[in-house]
Amino acid sequence: MVLIPGGSFTIGSNHLNYPEERSAAHVHLDRFCIDQTEVANAQFAAFVAATGYVTVAERPLSKVQFPDLPDQQRLPGSLVFEMAKPGTKVVPELSWWHWQTGANWRHPFGEKSTIVGKENYPVVHIAYEDALAYAKWSGKSLPTEAQWEFAAQGGLNNAIYTWGNQYSAKKANTWQGIFPFFNTKADGYIDSAPVGSFPPNGYGLYDMSGNVWEWTSDWYAAGHASKVHQSNPKGPDQAQSFDRHKPHEPALHVIKGGSYLCALNYCSRFRPAARESEASDTGTTHIGFRLVKNLISKI
Numbered sequence: 001m002v003l004i005p006g007g008s009f010t011i012g013s014n015h016l017n018y019p020e021e022r023s024a025a026h027v028h029l030d031r032f033c034i035d036q037t038e039v040a041n042a043q044f045a046a047f048v049a050a051t052g053y054v055t056v057a058e059r060p061l062s063k064v065q066f067p068d069l070p071d072q073q074r075l076p077g078s079l080v081f082e083m084a085k086p087g088t089k090v091v092p093e094l095s096w097w098h099w100q101t102g103a104n105w106r107h108p109f110g111e112k113s114t115i116v117g118k119e120n121y122p123v124v125h126i127a128y129e130d131a132l133a134y135a136k137w138s139g140k141s142l143p144t145e146a147q148w149e150f151a152a153q154g155g156l157n158n159a160i161y162t163w164g165n166q167y168s169a170k171k172a173n174t175w176q177g178i179f180p181f182f183n184t185k186a187d188g189y190i191d192s193a194p195v196g197s198f199p200p201n202g203y204g205l206y207d208m209s210g211n212v213w214e215w216t217s218d219w220y221a222a223g224h225a226s227k228v229h230q231s232n233p234k235g236p237d238q239a240q241s242f243d244r245h246k247p248h249e250p251a252l253h254v255i256k257g258g259s260y261l262c263a264l265n266y267c268s269r270f271r272p273a274a275r276e277s278e279a280s281d282t283g284t285t286h287i288g289f290r291l292v293k294n295l296i297s298k299i
Helices: 041-051 128-138 145-153
Strands: 002-004 007-011 025-029 032-034 077-081 097-101 213-219 252-256 276-279 292-294
Touching: 002 145, 007 145, 025 145, 032 145, 041 128, 145 213, 145 252, 213 276
Parallel strands: none
Antiparallel strands: 002 032, 007 025, 032 292, 077 097, 213 252, 252 276
């Protein structure tokens, strides 16, 4: 882990991209430690071996939650990304995601895929409760959004990216080309990369931009009004969690950092100020996590 000294900084941005980043607020954080990299497959495998834990993606869909689904459609699985087929010119929004039976952290793209030889890749298909279970076992916790963003800035308060203000395909694992039609792989990867494959930020942290999205403990609401001039803010209450773009979803958590699927023409959320909402019970091929160790009991 890396010690983050704490201090005051501006969370969010009033200048770029998406409305949910706005209401930039000055907040203060006590010092804390954070994982230098995203949790990797080998680390998660050690947790599973020690505890026998079964992830959400490895469990059948609940009959209570999905009473009308036949048993065949409640088989364990998760959401997998699929690039548009060659020659396709128009695709419906979010049609690049499909439910894949047998997809989970051991089999990222379905039951015929494997993580053998990818022990140092970030673990994916992790739902929120999976990340919490690992955190409890390891004696750590998920970062708040403020902790995550402060660490991602690497000491560069108000910089656009974790490394400065100029985009570079060599600085992070992102999508190069036109999403979702083609990826030039200018950064060397078509999907996730081994943790630590790209240069660290100013605090020595890897993959705070791109590679895979990372869970935070904060409930999601647009903007940062609830954090203004707060010390160690934890975000809104669950009852206040809402995303106008996902009105039928239950309360949502904040994920940060973007992923290898974020492109300049779509998403572009591989910036410290950027954020997205995600349902707690949802894992995908591009969501993982890292943890913090709080050094002050009041956080």
